[in-house]
Amino acid sequence: MxxxxxxxxxxxxxxxxxxxxxxxxxxxxxxxxxxxxxxxxxxxxxxxxxxxxxxxxxxxxxxxxxxxxxxxxxxxxxxxxxxxxxxxxxxxxxxxxxxxxxxxxxxxxxxxxxxSNHPDEPPGPEEDPLKALISLPEEELRAWGGTKLLRQALREQSMGAVAKLDEHRPGRVLLALSSHEVRWLSGQPWQAALCSCHAKEPCIHRMLAILEVQRQRGGRVRPATSIDAQPRGETVRSREELVPAVREAVLAITERGLSRLSRAQAARIDALATSAHGVDLPRLERELQGLAGQFLALLAREAHADSESAALQLARILALTEALASGRAGLVGLHKGHFVRAGNLELIGLGARHLSTRSGFVGIVCYFWDLKSKSFCSWSDVRDKSLSDFSPEAIFHAPGPWQGCQSPASACVSRFRLQGAWKSSAGRLSGRQSTRYQGTGKSDWSQVSAFDDWQQLKQDLCESFLESLRESDEFAQLVLLRPSDWCEQGFDEVQQEWRATLLDSEERKLPMIVPGNDTHNLAISRLATMPTAPSALLGFLRLEERGYSLLPISCLLGEQIHSLTLPAAPGLTSRRAQPKLAAAVLAHSPPIEQGASALAETCSTFLQALVDHCERGTRAPMQVEALASGHSLEAAGLTLLRRPLQALQDAEGNASSRAHALLHGLHLAQRARSALLIRS
Known part of the structure; x- marks a missing residue:
């Protein structure tokens, strides 16, 4: 035929x-x-x-x-x-x-x-098949996938689920959360999309991909999550009651002052965090839990207790409650313990680090590069340090966490495939035993996106340092660097930190700073004894008043990957005594020549004055120096501070109104300082 x-x-x-x-x-x-x-x-x-x-x-x-x-x-x-x-x-x-x-x-x-003589022929493959999705009405989507599937996709989209549209290969949409790829073919009906989950019927990935195409290409507004939306599960109190209660508690604490904290106030904040969990507000829940921990540290006079961090967290919570009350989308957040099926993942090990938190938890965090989504992900095991039988070093070399995996230490230096993986919205991998590990070779860092130009590095990451209400991405400042060389290595006995200057191909300088403490002493010992500069470094880019710097996690020296804060073999300790450390390092290096601008210093002075006022409470009079530095910033062009400054002056005698104006000013001053440090 x-x-x-x-x-x-x-x-x-x-x-x-x-x-x-x-x-x-x-x-x-x-x-x-x-x-x-x-x-x-x-x-x-x-x-x-x-x-x-x-x-x-x-x-x-x-x-x-x-x-x-x-x-x-x-x-x-x-x-x-x-x-x-x-x-x-x-x-x-x-x-x-x-x-x-x-x-x-x-x-x-x-x-x-x-x-070519047939006008009814389907469009060729060079045409973008996503154009047909832009104008699809919700009624047609509901008829195709059902109301339940559409609601689920709208909910995930409102909580920040995003997709990446491949501009180089038309018709492809990659979902960031599940790493599934949805593809539309030219000349085919939009219902005939292919999904890497292999489902023949409509699935959540296809529905979410359509909604994201409409948002990014057609201007569809991301659905807002209103404060009176019906939460899941049983509730301790309604959202309508909780958000004003949190706002009232924050203003009352600010009015009284951080210097007059009590355990009853810390207990109240902790109870509000539990209520936030009950009404399904995970973003607010985590902020309140962090604030309760800050209060307990201040009450216990612990060394890491910080009034500035507590004051800024109060300001952030107040701004978050006001945004939630106005129906801002994407601020409800997702529960970090919520994992979804991610299918099969191809991962490259990037090393691991020893984790020790201020709240008393210790553990390990292993980092990987997802070849499919071109993004970082991690697996962690963190527990209360009061558990005497838990050792992060032992876990690092113990079998697991997946079936067929020799140990986390071996996974961190290997390329492997995870079959039946589960992944959270934050990029964390689940360690459930149903996931199978299959090693495919050694880790190859050449397949990982890396920076070798420090100027381009700062331009690409500057937005991640700006303070905002959206929950921070733990991988936002995680970078892989390829320095051409390093210099000025040494231990600063005054600052108690080890420093080195990383050079790019144009000999631009980027400081690398490792603090001298129990967690990082092993890293300092290893870096100080390396004969040459590592060919690649994985670490967190930091922004302080001194400027940008890198806190390293792991490095590639020759063909070997070193997890700097963890022992290379079981039985070795990852901690070193400080006297032995000081004897092993070189002479300390000169100070970092990367200071902030004069305007940024003025903003820091103004911010510190607001923090001091937050410690005393708004019933105390406002210091003249704080208003003077604030007016100097306003005169220099920072008009965003005009409103809180005016409110502080107008609310003289009204402690509650001054508390609101003070926290508003703290939030804006922190954002202004971050922006000035980035531009300095």
Whole structure:
């Protein structure tokens, strides 16, 4: 039976869009490998065309292909997409890529010429298939996937779930949370999208991808989460009651002053955090838990207690409650313990670090690079340090956390595949035993996005340092650097920190600072004894009043990956006594020549004056120096401080109104200082 030339052209054009990733989404990687192996021995043949179906014989079976790849059928016993169907598509793709001059190419060229005379032909693969999604009404989406699926997608989108549209490969949408890829093919109905979750029916990934395309391309507004929205599960109190209660508690504490804290106030904040969990406000819950911890540290006179951090957290909570009350989208947040299926992940180990928090928790955090989503992710095991039987070093070298994994230490220096992985919205991997680990070789840092230009580094990451109400991304300042060399290494006995200056290809300088404490003493010992500069460094980029600096986590020296704060073998301690450390390092380096501008220093002075006033309480008179420095900033062009300054002056005698103006000024002054430090 003859095949119409225009039909054959359409099938070959469709086959050209089905690359290996699309075929894996139709079947799986194992089926694709078997199809490629069978294709090397025999090639499927086209035997006919009937009812818009292309008939082929592939490896002894009859395959029926349609313009919807997921609807293809085969005469073999399999009821799903099989290797014979994949082999048929591979054969058509190979025919469409035949070199010019061959008989197949001439036949395809004639078919293309004939097809150009048909105005009803589907659009070619060069057209963007996402255009058809922009104007889809919600009624059509509801009829396709159901009301429950649409509501679930809208909820995830309102809480900050995002997708990345591939501008270089039209029709592809990568979901950041689950790492699933959804693909639309040119000339196909929008309902025939391919998803890497292999679901044939409408799934949450397809629905969320459509909503994100409409938001990013069509200007659709991200759905707001109103304060009176119905929360999930049982509630301690309603959201309408909780948010004003938090606001009232924060203003009362500010009015009284941080110097007059009591355990009753810390207990009240902790109770409000529990209530926030009950009404499903995880972002507010974490802020309140952090504030309660700050209060307990201040009451216990602990060394790490910081009045400035507590005051800024009070200001942030007040701003968050006002934003929630106005229905701001994306500020409700997600529970960090909420994991979703991420399918199979290809990961590259980047090392690990010893974690010790101010709230009394210790553990390890392992970092990886996701080859599919081109982003960082992590796995951690953190517990209360009061547990005598828990050792982060022992966990680092113990079997796990996934089935088939020798230890976290081995995963951090390997390239591997996780089958059946689970992942949270923050990029954290679950350590559940149902996930299978399959090592595929050594870790190759050359496949990880890295910076070798410090100027470009600061430009790309400056936005992540600006204070905002949106919950910070723990990977926002995580970077991989490739320095050309380093210099000025040494230990500063005054500041009790080890320093080195990293140089890029243009010999621009970036300080690397490692604090001298129990957590980082092993890192200092290792860095101080390295004969040459590491070829790559993984670490957190910090922004302080002295300027930018890097806090290293791991490094690549030769072909070996060093997790700087963790022992290389079990049984070794990761801590060193400070006297031994001081004897092992070089002479201290000169101060960092990266000071903030005069305007940033004035802003820091103003911020400190507001913190001092927050310690005394708003019932005490405002210091003249604070108003003077604030007016200096306003005169220099920082008009955003005009409103809180005016409110502080107008509210003289009204402690509650002054508390609101003070916290408002703290929040804005912190944002202004961050912006000035970035530009300095």
């Amino acid at each position: 003859d095949v119409p030339s225009d039909a054959l052209t359409n099938f070959r054009a469709l086959a050209r869009q089905l690359d290996d990733d699309a075929l894996v989404a139709l079947g799986n990687r194992g089926l694709l490998k078997r199809a490629l192996k069978a294709l090397a021995k025999a090639r499927p043949e086209i035997v006919g065309y009937a009812g818009e179906t292309l008939l082929l014989t592939a490896f002894g079976y009859e395959v029926h292909l349609t313009m919807d790849p997921a609807a293809a059928r085969c005469s073999c016993p399999s009821t799903k997409t099989c290797q014979h169907i994949l082999g048929a598509w591979l054969s058509l793709r190979a025919e469409s890529e035949e070199p010019e001059g061959s008989a197949e190419a001439e036949e395809a060229g004639d078919a293309d010429q004939d097809a």
